[in-house]
Amino acid sequence: MTDAPAPPASLARLADFADLDHDRAERRGYPEAVYCEGKTPAQVGAIAAAVRDCGTATTLFTRASPEHAEAVLTEVPDARYDREARMLAWPPEPPDPTGGPVVVVAAGTSDLPVAREALLTVTHLGRACDLVVDVGVAGLHRVLARLDLLRGARAIVVVAGMDGALPSVVAGLVPAPVVAVPTSVGYGAAFGGIAPLLAMLNACSPGVAVVNIDNGYGGGHLAAQIAAPAPRAGA
Incomplete structure (x- = not known):
């Protein structure tokens, strides 16, 4: 009878503030993500070291400040860092895509940071993904010009602030489910994203x-879950 291997020393660094869910990918099919906002760079760096040493599946670090990114890159220098999306991914290369394609739609350029977060998430969870930018309802011809791409998607993510009308418009034109993401983009009466959130919850389509x-x-x-491959018969 052989002794079980000792856990990596990096896990001991987490004892006071984190307990990583290393089995989530096995249990759910998708790995745990690390939400960095509110954590110190030292805490995020220690989590990155444990992820590296434990061989955890693809891990996304979201809402990462430049200081968080520096701490992660110190432990895993090859991690992919997207400053605009405030996200890191490790390992840096996404898996080969399976399942159906996804399209992420950004209503305006100001919505791009959130749209890129969605894009990178879809890609690193193993789906092919296209990004369509600046097609808000102020110029409907712009979204109509992308209908062929949109109608070929298994799922569509629509990211919009201001009046939040774009998800309803897109959903009325395509067969795929639409995931609406309200953003905090907009003037005062948008209430930091509350107005588009309520508009999307009241979508007519x-x-x-x-x-x-x-x-x-x-x-x-x-x-990414909607667009996942169909389960095998008997699985």
Whole structure:
């Protein structure tokens, strides 16, 4: 009888503030993500070291400040860092895509940070993904010009602030489910994303699911699950 291997020393660094869910990918099919906002760079760096040493599946670090990114890159220098999305991914290369394609749609350029968070999430969870930018309802010809791409998607993530009308428009044109992500983009009466959130929850078109304000990760994750390969018979 052989002794079980000793856990990596890096796990001991987490004892006071984290307990990583290394089995989540096995249990759910998708790995745990690390939400960095509110954590210190030292805490995020220690988590990155444990992820590296334990061989955890693809791990996303979301809402990462430049200081968080520096701490992660110190432990895993090859991690992919997208400053605009405030996200890191390790390992840096996404898996080969399976399942159906996803399209992420950004209503305006100001919505791009959240849209890129959704895009990277979808990609690193193993789906092919395209990004369509600046197609808000102020110029409907722009979204109509992308209908062929949109109608070929298994799932669509629509990211919008201001009046939040774009998810309803898109959902009325395509067969795929639409995941609506309200953003905090907008003038005062948008109330930091509350106005588009309520508009999306009241969508007239069926087939629209809504995630929280600025939650590109949550929107991308849901779309990746919708677009997953069909389970094998008997599995």
